[in-house]
Amino acid sequence: MRGAGSQARERRQAYLLVAPAVLVLAVVALYPVLAAVWLSLHRFILVFGERRFTGLENYAYLMGDVRFWSALGNTAYFTAVAVTVELLLAVPLALLLNRAFPGRGLLRASVLVPWAIPTVVSARLWAWMFNPDYGLINRMLGGAEVNWLGAPGYALHAAILVDVWKTTPFVALLVLAGLQGIPEDLYKAARVDGASGWRQFRSITLPLLKPALLLAVLFRSLDAFRVFDAIYVLTEGGPANTTETLSIYAYKTLMRSGDFGYGSALSVATFLCVVLLAVVWLRWLGREEGRR
Numbered sequence: 646m647r648g649a650g651s652q653a654r655e656r657r658q659a660y661l662l663v664a665p666a667v668l669v670l671a672v673v674a675l676y677p678v679l680a681a682v683w684l685s686l687h688r689f690i691l692v693f694g695e696r697r698f699t700g701l702e703n704y705a706y707l708m709g710d711v712r713f714w715s716a717l718g719n720t721a722y723f724t725a726v727a728v729t730v731e732l733l734l735a736v737p738l739a740l741l742l743n744r745a746f747p748g749r750g751l752l753r754a755s756v757l758v759p760w761a762i763p764t765v766v767s768a769r770l771w772a773w774m775f776n777p778d779y780g781l782i783n784r785m786l787g788g789a790e791v792n793w794l795g796a797p798g799y800a801l802h803a804a805i806l807v808d809v810w811k812t813t814p815f816v817a818l819l820v821l822a823g824l825q826g827i828p829e830d831l832y833k834a835a836r837v838d839g840a841s842g843w844r845q846f847r848s849i850t851l852p853l854l855k856p857a858l859l860l861a862v863l864f865r866s867l868d869a870f871r872v873f874d875a876i877y878v879l880t881e882g883g884p885a886n887t888t889e890t891l892s893i894y895a896y897k898t899l900m901r902s903g904d905f906g907y908g909s910a911l912s913v914a915t916f917l918c919v920v921l922l923a924v925v926w927l928r929w930l931g932r933e934e935g936r937r
Contacts, residue, residue: 678916685909692903703910713911715886716894717918719801723876723890724869727808728862734809735816735861740850742817743824760814768878771807775879794880797887804876804888808869816861823857824850856930863926870919891915 685703689696707713742753759767774781775793783789793803827850835845873892876882882889882897889897895915899908 678913681909681912681916684905685907685913687906689906689909690904699906703907704914706907707910707914712886712889712894713891713914716889716891719888720870720872720890720892720918723801723805723808723872724866726802727805727812727869728865730805730809731813731816731865732858732862734813735820736854736858738813738817739820739824742821756814756817758814759811762811764811764874765878767811768807768875771803771810772879775803795884797884800880800884801888804879807875807879808872811875812865812868816865819861819864820854820857823854823860826857827853859926859930863923863930866922866926867919870922871915891918 686698686700687696688699688702738756742749742756762770772794777783777790777792777795780793782793783791791799793799831849831853832845835849840848871892872890873896876888876890877893877896880888882893891911892915895908895911898904898911902908
């Protein structure tokens with residue numbers, strides 16, 4: 646009985662210690678989500694002073710909204726291409742940073758500079774470089790007159806380039822942490838057996854690096870799917886909405902059109918997409934951890 650009472654007191658004490666953190670999370674995270682869900686069930690246009698409960702009408706309209714599906718496609722394409730390219734660049738970069746050579750610490754620090762620069766600042770920097778009249782990119786191409794941010798075929802890929810430049814160091818840092826967790830004895834044994842560098846990479850590095858790679862993909866996918874600031878600074882979703890993502894569409898609907906009901910429905914849809922993406926990656930990551 647004494648042991649049971651002690652456990653109950655410890656449990657109550659644990660709940661009391663956790664309660665402030667749970668309360669803060671509820672205020673700053675749960676309440677805004679619930680408020681957005683409730684607002685999405687209304688037709689609320691601030692300019693006209695109109696606010697009435699409409700149930701699921703906003704979501705019914707959303708399902709047939711061509712602009713929503715276009716923004717979703719842009720967001721998915723941006724996420725898939727950016728994360729894939731970042732991963733392909735981050736792995737060899739992490740392998741290089743993992744080697745011992747003079748100046749390795751300086752190189753590791755310098756590689757993180759793009760990631761440390763605020764996104765708005767780096768996006769504005771790249772916008773100047775992409776300028777068709779005086780931009781550095783066209784000058785490097787021999788004076789070509791390419792409107793990188795004004796042509797539908799180039800604008801989204803220019804935004805992807807900016808994202809890759811900025812966040813590849815972050816992915817490389819995660820991959821580097823995974824590399825440093827691989828025992829050196831495995832490579833020594835493989836070299837004794839006559840395994841080539843490629844065979845070591847394929848049979849030792851990649852399998853043991855898979856959890857770190859999946860974690861990097863999880864973090865970057867969730868972050869890339871919510872992209873707003875970089876594309877907004879570069880193109881504001883143009884030209885002709887070809888770079889408009891879900892976050893930008895929701896922002897324009899909320900802040901420019903003043904339609905808080907439908908804008909909230911777009912925000913909730915974006916949130917659900919991110920949650921679904923997180924669940925898929927977490928289940929995959931958990932499956933890989935279970936196999937280990």
